[in-house]
Amino acid sequence: MEKNKIYCMDCFEFLERLENNSVDLAVIDPPYNLKKAEWDTFESHQDFLNFTYKWIDALIPKLKNTASLYIFNTPYNSAYILNYLVNKKMKFRNWIVWDKRDGLAYSKNRYVNSQETILFFTKGDTYTFNRDDIRIPYESIERIEHARKKGILKNGKRWFPNAKGKLCGEIWHFSSERHKNKINGKTPKMPHVTPKPLDMIERIIKASSNKDDLVLDCFMGIGTTALACKKHSRNYIGCDNNSDFVSIANNRLSIFEEMI
Numbered sequence: 467m468e469k470n471k472i473y474c475m476d477c478f479e480f481l482e483r484l485e486n487n488s489v490d491l492a493v494i495d496p497p498y499n500l501k502k503a504e505w506d507t508f509e510s511h512q513d514f515l516n517f518t519y520k521w522i523d524a525l526i527p528k529l530k531n532t533a534s535l536y537i538f539n540t541p542y543n544s545a546y547i548l549n550y551l552v553n554k555k556m557k558f559r560n561w562i563v564w565d566k567r568d569g570l571a572y573s574k575n576r577y578v579n580s581q582e583t584i585l586f587f588t589k590g591d592t593y594t595f596n597r598d599d600i601r602i603p604y605e606s607i608e609r610i611e612h613a614r615k616k617g618i619l620k621n622g623k624r625w626f627p628n629a630k631g632k633l634c635g636e637i638w639h640f641s642s643e644r645h646k647n648k649i650n651g652k653t654p655k656m657p658h659v660t661p662k663p664l665d666m667i668e669r670i671i672k673a674s675s676n677k678d679d680l681v682l683d684c685f686m687g688i689g690t691t692a693l694a695c696k697k698h699s700r701n702y703i704g705c706d707n708n709s710d711f712v713s714i715a716n717n718r719l720s721i722f723e724e725m726i
């Protein structure tokens with residue numbers, strides 16, 4: 467199969483064709499069974515789990531032994547997915563909480579769902595993690611200014627802040643696309659109901675892959691993973707079974723190419 471191409475194909479057919487042990491990083495944003503669209507609607511939770519376990523089984527052999535895997539979902543579904551992956555001998559690394567900054571939806575008798583989960587697994591114990599490429603600015607500016615000049619004494623050693631910022635934690639704050647696009651509090655119709663923020667996918671790509679690596683996304687939507695790969699000189703490969711989304715993804719990629 468060709469690299470740097472988004473196939474308009476069902477994920478199972480696509481994964482069957484993809485070469486085993488070829489992928490360095492998989493960024494997977496699958497259906498959640500939240501009934502946001504036809505593709506996100508399953509008859510029962512068990513049907514949804516059967517579908518999810520089936521694509522996980524098809525995906526694992528495609529990963530190199532040094533590969534990383536990120537899977538988005540609701541916290542509830544992620545608990546099942548985590549358990550399944552552990553049973554498949556994948557190595558758990560982080561349960562990342564994505565704070566969507568979009569918590570204004572009405573919720574009558576429980577807390578508002580304002581987060582999604584991103585599970586971070588690796589296939590083995592040797593894998594890429596570019597922690598310095600995803601550092602984030604320090605918050606306590608005054609203390610850091612002081613530390614820059616004189617250092618802070620910690621366990622008998624003088625600690626100086628890193629010029630690139632602090633290490634990235636497991637709680638990620640990125641406004642959802644829905645939230646970013648609101649006009650007077652209302653979201654206009656978007657080309658896709660659940661696109662992921664580009665800057666969030668870029669963080670994953672930068673942390674868990676290197677230049678020229680192959681990144682897989684078998685639920686590509688409107689191509690956010692492909693765009694992040696292009697921006698950071700990674701190769702991508704993926705599919706979506708909706709031809710409209712694949713066209714929009716290819717358009718986004720062309721616009722980016724024209725800009726550089």
Ligand SMILES: C[S@@+](CC[C@H](N)C(=O)[O-])C[C@H]1O[C@@H](n2cnc3c(N)ncnc32)[C@H](O)[C@@H]1O
Pocket residue numbers: 475476477478495496497505658660661662663684685686687688689690691705706707708711
């Ligand atoms: C959550 S969305 C991905 C959105 C994407 N991350 C983005 O930023 O645009 C899931 C996508 O999976 C696709 N999809 C659902 N079932 C599929 C299947 N069996 N094979 C391939 N794609 C599928 C849908 O068309 C949808 O675009």
